[in-house]
Structures are given as C-alpha cells and as structure tokens.
Amino acid sequence: MSIEKMxxxxxxxxxxxxxxxxxxxxxxFDVQLVNAISIxxxxxxxxxxxxxxxxxxxxxxxxxxxxxxxIKIEQIKMDNNQISCALDVEPIVExxxxxxxxxxxxxxEIQNQMMIKNRIKKQIIPIKDVDxxxxxxxxxxxxxxxxxxxxxxxxxxxxxxxxxxxxxSFKVFEEEDHVFLLYFMPNMVQESIDSxxxxxxxxxxxxSGRVKxxxxxxxxxxxxSLKQLAIDEKDINEKIExxxxxxxxxxxxxxxxxxxxxxxxxVRRNVVHSKxxxxxxxxxxxxxxxxFVNRVKKDENITCIVEEDEAxxxxxPPTKLKNNKFFKPFESLVEMYGVPSYNELDPTPFVAIxxxxxxxxxxxxxxxxxxxxxxxxxxxxxxKSFGKILMFVGxxxxxxxxxxxxxxxxxxxxRKYLSFIPMINxxxxxxxxxxxxxxxxxxxxxxxxxxxxxxxxxxxxxxxxLFDRNGIAGLVFYLSLIYLTITKVINxxxxxxxxxxxxxxxxxxxxxxxxxxxxxxxxxxxxxxxxDKGGYFIEAIxxxxxxxxxxxxxxxxxxxxxxxxxxxxxxxxxxxxxxDMVGGTGSILVxxxxxxxxxxxxxxxxxxxxxxxxxxxxxxxxxxxxxxxFKPFKIKDKQAI
Numbered sequence: 267m268s269i270e271k272m273x274x275x276x277x278x279x280x281x282x283x284x285x286x287x288x289x290x291x292x293x294x295f296d297v298q299l300v301n302a303i304s305i306x307x308x309x310x311x312x313x314x315x316x317x318x319x320x321x322x323x324x325x326x327x328x329x330x331x332x333x334x335x336x337i338k339i340e341q342i343k344m345d346n347n348q349i350s351c352a353l354d355v356e357p358i359v360e361x362x363x364x365x366x367x368x369x370x371x372x373x374x375e376i377q378n379q380m381m382i383k384n385r386i387k388k389q390i391i392p393i394k395d396v397d398x399x400x401x402x403x404x405x406x407x408x409x410x411x412x413x414x415x416x417x418x419x420x421x422x423x424x425x426x427x428x429x430x431x432x433x434x435s436f437k438v439f440e441e442e443d444h445v446f447l448l449y450f451m452p453n454m455v456q457e458s459i460d461s462x463x464x465x466x467x468x469x470x471x472x473x474s475g476r477v478k479x480x481x482x483x484x485x486x487x488x489x490x491s492l493k494q495l496a497i498d499e500k501d502i503n504e505k506i507e508x509x510x511x512x513x514x515x516x517x518x519x520x521x522x523x524x525x526x527x528x529x530x531x532x533v534r535r536n537v538v539h540s541k542x543x544x545x546x547x548x549x550x551x552x553x554x555x556x557x558f559v560n561r562v563k564k565d566e567n568i569t570c571i572v573e574e575d576e577a578x579x580x581x582x583p584p585t586k587l588k589n590n591k592f593f594k595p596f597e598s599l600v601e602m603y604g605v606p607s608y609n610e611l612d613p614t615p616f617v618a619i620x621x622x623x624x625x626x627x628x629x630x631x632x633x634x635x636x637x638x639x640x641x642x643x644x645x646x647x648x649x650k651s652f653g654k655i656l657m658f659v660g661x662x663x664x665x666x667x668x669x670x671x672x673x674x675x676x677x678x679x680x681r682k683y684l685s686f687i688p689m690i691n692x693x694x695x696x697x698x699x700x701x702x703x704x705x706x707x708x709x710x711x712x713x714x715x716x717x718x719x720x721x722x723x724x725x726x727x728x729x730x731x732l733f734d735r736n737g738i739a740g741l742v743f744y745l746s747l748i749y750l751t752i753t754k755v756i757n758x759x760x761x762x763x764x765x766x767x768x769x770x771x772x773x774x775x776x777x778x779x780x781x782x783x784x785x786x787x788x789x790x791x792x793x794x795x796x797x798d799k800g801g802y803f804i805e806a807i808x809x810x811x812x813x814x815x816x817x818x819x820x821x822x823x824x825x826x827x828x829x830x831x832x833x834x835x836x837x838x839x840x841x842x843x844x845x846d847m848v849g850g851t852g853s854i855l856v857x858x859x860x861x862x863x864x865x866x867x868x869x870x871x872x873x874x875x876x877x878x879x880x881x882x883x884x885x886x887x888x889x890x891x892x893x894x895x896f897k898p899f900k901i902k903d904k905q906a907i
Contacts, residue, residue, distance in 0.1 A: 269612050271552040272575050272583040272896075275559075276305075276545070279568040284537065284544045286346050287568060288530045288899075292548075293341060295558045296898035298584050299536040299548040305580055306538060306545060315534035320353060325528050327359050328521050331366060335510060340522050341901050352527050355520050362513060369509060373502045380495045387488045390473065393438050393448070394481045401478040411450045412463070413438075413471050420466040421445040427466075433459050446471075526901050533899065549896070551586050575608070583608040586896035593618045595654035603881050604891020610721045613889050618658075620710050620884070621876050626662035627703065628830035628872045633674035634865050635663030659873070670831075674861050675838035692831050693839070700828040707824025708748060710884060715741045718888035729785020732777070735813045736887040739777040744817060746770030779810050820883045827879075830872055837864050 275297075279287055292299075306312055344352075390400070393413060416424070418440070428435060435449040451459045478484070537546045550558050555572065562570040575583045585608050587597050596618040606612050629635070642656025667673065671680045671689035681689060692699045715736050722731035733739050750770070753760055777784065782802070783794045796802045841860030845853035885891070 268588055269606060269608060269610075270586040270588045272549045272586070272608070273552060273555050274300075274547065274573040274575065274578045274583075275550050276547050276571040276573070277562065277568060278543055278545050279565070281539055281542060281544050283346070283565075283567060284534070284546075285349050285527065285530050286344070287546075287565070288533050289344055289349075289526070291558070291562055291565075291568075292533070292899055293530075293901065294561075295550065295554050296586075296896070297548045297550050297558070298896055298898050299533065299546070300581055301536045302538045302545050302547045305547050305578075311540050312538040312545060313540075314538055317534070319528060319531050321524050321528035321531055324353070324356055324359060325524050327363055328517070328524055331359065331363055331517060332521055335514060335517060337518050337521050339525065339901070342522050342526055344523070344526075348523075349527065352523055355524070358516075359520060362517065366506070366509060369502060369506050373499065373506065376495055376499045376502060380492060380499070383488050383491055383495070386473075387485060387492075390481050390484055390488075393446070393473075394485055397480065399478070399480055400473060400484065406450075408453055409450055410453055410456050411448060412460070412468075413446075413448050413473055414463075414469050415441075415444040415446045415471065416463070416466055416468040418443060418445055420468070421447070424463075424466055427462060431455070431459065431462070529901055548899075549584055551896070582894055584896040585893035587612050587614060589614050592658075595651040595658070596621065598651040599655070599877065599880070601895070602877075603885055603889070605893035605895045607890050607893040609725055610890060610893075611717055611724070611888075613717070613885070616713070616717065616884075617880055621880060622658055622662040623706070624827055624876045624879060625659045625872060626666035627706070627827050628875070629659075629663045629834055629869060630666030630670040630831065631672045631674065631834070632664045632667035632680065633672075634861060634869075635660045635665075635667055637861075637865055638663060638869060670835075672835070672838070675841065675857065675864075691835075692828075693835050696828075696832060699831055700825055703824050703826075703828030703831070704821065706827065707821055707883075710824075711820060711887070712741070712744065714884045714887040715744065721888055727785075728788050729781065732788075733781035733784050735778050735781070735809075735816075737781075739774045739781070740813070743771065743774035743778070746774070747817070775810065778813060779806050782806070823879060823883050826875060830868075830875065834864070834868060834872075837868060 277287070303312070303314055393400075421437075424435065432455050433449055433451045435447055438446040438448060440446065449459070449463065479487075533546075536548075537544050539545065550572075559570060559572060562568055585605050587594075587600075587606070589597060589612070593615050596614050599617055599621065600606065600612075600614050637660070639657045639660025642653045642658075642660060644653075646653030646657070668680065668684070668687055669689055670692060671677050673679055677691065680687070690698070718734070718736040719731055719738060719741065722728070722734070722737060731737050735743075746766075750762055750766070754762070782796075786794045838860070841856060841864075845856040845860075848856055
C-alpha cells in the first residue's frame with residue numbers, strides 16, 4: 267500500500283544486438299524507457315538513431331491481409347538469426363496479398379454487376395406492362411421522351427396545361443399518391459415542357475441506355491443474370507473463406523513476428539548510439555530489479571549499471587502504485603484526480619476506506635446494496651476496476667442498511683427478524699445523523715492534515731510541515747477551534763481564558779500568515795520576504811481569510827453525508843405514499859419502479875457527491891497529484907481492424 271521504489275538502469279551493448287536485447291530482457295519485465303539523449307546529452311560521440319523502420323510498410327500490408335482474420339496477438343521469443351531473417355517473409359506476404367486481392371476484386375466486380383442490374387430492374391419495373399421495345403425510345407431523331415412520377419393532384423392539373431402544347435402524355439400505372447407516366451415532345455420545345463412538368467413536381471426516373479427489348483423480357487433476363495451472379499458470388503466467398511482457413515496460421519505467425527519487431531524497432535526513439543554500441547536507459551521497479559540484472563548479466567556483451575533514484579536529477583522517477591487486491595480498484599479514482607508524486611504517500615487506501623464509508627452512510631439499504639454489488643459482479647470482466655468498486659460500495663451499502671433497518675425501502679422486515687442488531691431510523695433521528703456526518707467530516711479532515719504533515723516529512727519540506735494551513739500550525743488551529751467550540755456547546759457558562767485564545771487560535775494564525783517567510787528562513791534563503799512586500803502581505807491576508815472560510819465550509823460540507831441519508835429515506839416514503847394510494851398489484855409495481863429509480867438516479871448522485879468530497883475537501887489538503895504514471899514498454903496490438 268505504497269509507491270514502489272524505482273531504480274535507474276543504464277545499459278550498453280553492440281548495436282546489432284539491440285533488438286534481441288529488447289525482446290529477451292526488456293519485454294519480460296516492467297521497464298519504462300527514458301530518452302537516453304536527455305540523460306547522456308553531455309557525452310560526446312552519441313547520436314539518436316535516424317534509420318527508417320523497415321517493418322512499417324510490411325506491417326501495413328499485413329494489416330490489410332488480416333482485415334477479416336481474428337489474429338491472436340502473442341509475444342514471440344526470437345534469436346538473432348530469426349530477427350535478421352524476418353524481412354525474408356516479404357515475398358510471402360506479397361504473394362498472399364496478390365492472391366487475396368485477386369479474389370476480392372472478383373467479388374467486387376460481381377457485386378458491382380449485381381448493383382447495376384438491380385438498379386436497371388428498379389427503373390424498368392414501373393413500365394413492365396408497356397408494350398414497346400425500350401431501346402426504340404432512345405432512337406427518335408426529332409423527339410425526346412421522359413419517364414417519371416408526379417403526385418395525383420398534379421396529374422389532374424396536367425390535363426388542363428398540355429391541351430394546347432406539343433406534348434403527348436401516357437399514364438403507365440398509379441400508386442396511392444403518385445401517377446407514373448411517359449411523355450413525348452419535340453426537341454425544340456424540350457426546355458419549356460420539362461419546366462412545366464417540373465413545376466408540377468414531376469420526378470424523372472432515368473432508364474439505362476443499356477436496356478434492349480420489351481420491359482417484361484428485360485426484367486426476365488435481369489432476374490436470370492442475378493441468379494447466376496448470386497451463384498458466382500457464393501463461389502468466390504467460399505474461395506475467400508478457404509484462403510483464410512488455409513493461410514490463417516501462417517499469417518498469424520508472420521503478423522506476430524513483424525508486429526513485435528516493428529514495435530521493438532521503435533525503441534530506437536529512446537536509444538542513442540556510438541559507432542558500434544547502443545545506450546539504453548530506463549526505470550525498473552525494485553520488485554523486478556534483481557531478476558532483471560541477473561538476466562542481463564548472462565550476456566557478456568551487455569553492460570548494465572544500476573543507480574539509485576536520488577542520483578538521477580535530470581528526470582523524475584515514475585510512480586508505480588503498489589496496493590493489495592482490496593485497495594487496487596480505487597487507484598482509478600485517485601488517478602482521475604492525478605497521479606501521486608514519486609515522493610509522496612499513496613492516498614489510495616485513505617480514499618478507499620473514506621469513500622466506502624461515505625457511500626454506505628448516504629445510501630444505506632440491504633436490498634439495493636446487493637443489487638449494486640451484483641451489477642458490479644456482472645460487469646467486472648468488462649471493466650475490472652469499476653466492477654469491483656461497485657461490488658465494494660454495494661457491500662457497504664448493505665452493511666449500513668442493516669443498521670438503518672432498510673431492505674428495498676421496507677423498514678419492518680429487518681426489525682422483526684433481526685431485532686438483536688441495534689438499528690436507527692434516520693428520519694426519527696435527524697440531528698443525530700447530521701451530527702455523526704459532521705463528526706465524520708472532522709475526523710477525516712484531521713486525517714488529511716496528518717497525511718499532509720507526513721508528506722512534508724517525506725519531502726523534507728520543513729516550512730510546509732510547521733507553518734502551512736494544513737501543516738502543524740493549521741492542525742493545532744483546527745483542533746483548538748473544535749475543542750473550544752465543543753467546550754462552549756457543552757457548557758455555555760465556561761469562560762475561555764485569554765491565553766488559550768492567544769496560544770491556540772491567534773498564534774497558529776500568525777504562523778500561517780507568515781508561512782512563506784518563515785519557510786524561507788528555515789531553508790536559509792537570502793531573501794526572506796519578496797521584493798513586493800505590500801503585495802505579498804495583501805495576498806497573505808486574503809489567503810488567511812480563505813483559510814478561515816475553507817475550514818468552516820469544508821467541515822460543514824460533510825453535513826451532506828447525513829442529508830443524503832435522510833434524502834434516501836425521504837424518497838422511499840414518497841413512493842410508499844404513492845403505493846398506498848394505488849393499492850393492489852399497482853402498489854408492487856410502484857415500489858419496483860421506485861427502487862429502480864433510486865438505484866439509478868440517487869446511486870449516481872451519491873457516488874458523485876462522495877467523489878466531490880474526496881477531491882475538493884480532502885485531496886486539496888495533502889495531495890498534489892503531479893506524478894508521472896509508470897508506463898513500461900510492452901508489445902501492443904497494432905492491427906488496423
């Protein structure tokens with residue numbers, strides 16, 4: 267439950283052995299590569315690689331070849347001979363691509379023919395009963411014809427317009443709303459007649475010039491052609507399927523080899539070289555360091571030097587979180603805010619515990635908690651972290667539901683059969699629930715301040731440790747304020763001594779006000795106060811006011827934990843009232859709908875509110891989130907499918 271210690275490794279070896287070294291020594295471990303030029307920039311005679319990746323074009327061809335294949339991506343162990351011979355597969359890939367492209371082109375041509383013939387058939391179907399050879403219509407020298415459709419209302423008006431015009435119209439057939447017709451006209455009046463028909467919403471249907479013969483004969487011929495083309499398409503699809511079956515394993519092996527070598531070759535972006543040697547640098551976690559070094563030592567041509575994280579000044583160590591199975595899913599909630607810095611505490615356990623407690627308090631119901639837990643269990647394979655978080659919040663919701671005595675909104679069953687469990691009704695104990703919520707907020711704010719103090723110790727930032735508003739001065743002020751408030755509430759007649767106010771309230775505020783110059787003084791900086799002293803003190807005054815307001819608002823914010831617990835019960839009361847009004851079977855449906863709505867709507871709101879309290883009220887006190895996530899080099903699926 268911490269951030270794993272990192273070690274910096276410097277590796278040197280023969281250039282020819284680089285790919286082999288990466289495959290056999292980098293891939294089996296978690297190694298985050300660092301651009302070596304940024305570390306070794308002061309060393310002369312070292313240059314970045316400028317060689318073009320020879321595998322890129324070959325991989326593009328393979329991606330196209332694999333378009334319809336379910337390729338299983340695997341990491342392949344290779345020796346130097348296999349690596350040097352990898353590009354020999356290019357002719358094989360070329361032949362396979364040509365064979366497949368030929369089959370694909372044949373299928374495409376068949377599909378194009380089917381599309382054209384279907385289009386022609388669609389054009390001819392409306393005039394299938396016309397007893398004239400279609401090709402004759404295209405052979406008129408002085409006449410033009412049009413075929414199309416228009417609305418029935420327009421067709422009725424047409425008769426009035428064309429009586430005195432040089433146009434002949436024939437109705438072919440009609441549908442519910444449209445009439446299909448042919449019209450003929452002399453070439454010289456084509457433009458005016460077309461304009462007239464267009465004004466009557468005539469939609470022209472073009473007939474292909476390829477069509478010859480009577481419509482019925484043409485349609486019959488097209489149908490016969492389509493049947494033959496369907497047979498041809500089936501045959502070519504079978505050939506394509508046979509091609510994939512026969513060559514699947516071969517293509518998969520070639521793809522995995524080239525995919526791996528393509529990505530391994532890209533490692534050169536982070537590697538530098540001299541005339542004969544490569545130099546590689548990166549971070550290795552402590553848990554894998556010994557095995558990594560032992561494997562590298564087996565190769566006499568490779569040199570490996572390990573350095574402590576503190577010795578590396580030019581690059582920050584990455585952060586690798588190390589949590590057990592219970593806390594690990596909550597790393598995703600932390601990373602949504604930011605990655606912990608390498609030299610600070612991992613807040614994941616704190617987030618996990620506090621978030622679960624808040625969700626349980628706000629959404630306590632045995633039945634609904636089990637539903638949420640079951641939902642998490644069902645989706646855990648698709649989204650592991652989110653699924654497990656739902657399982658945990660569902661469990662805590664059920665636990666708190668036991669003490670609220672609620673199961674799907676019913677508060678009688680548990681009280682009847684589990685009477686030995688102490689139960690509390692939130693609506694009947696509003697002040698107690700709200701008081702518990704605020705007290706819970708006070709406790710975890712104090713814990714957040716303690717975490718900030720611990721982080722300051724780790725970072726050796728004494729100024730922040732002593733004088734920050736979330737350091738010792740801020741903690742003393744907050745505890746004193748809570749103590750004096752509780753004392754006064756318990757006994758209003760108690761007099762608070764002046765020395766208590768000065769020592770516990772005023773002095774910590776003065777230290778917080780002067781935190782920056784006092785920190786500079788402890789660090790023995792030459793300039794204690796900034797040059798613009800007036801501006802600094804004005805800013806410090808506003809920061810102090812903001813601190814006082816934040817302490818009050820942050821504490822009061824946790825009253826929403828209790829408010830949502832009351833709101834949860836209030837929702838159920840509303841649905842119970844509606845169910846009683848409906849009665850009978852309808853009341854059951856109302857309660858089912860109510861439970862679904864509450865789980866979906868209120869569950870989402872409660873989840874978001876819990877995150878808000880974590881991020882705004884707690885993280886701002888101790889968590890910087892300025893770390894760099896640990897991203898080891900691994901082979902990824904680069905398929906374009």
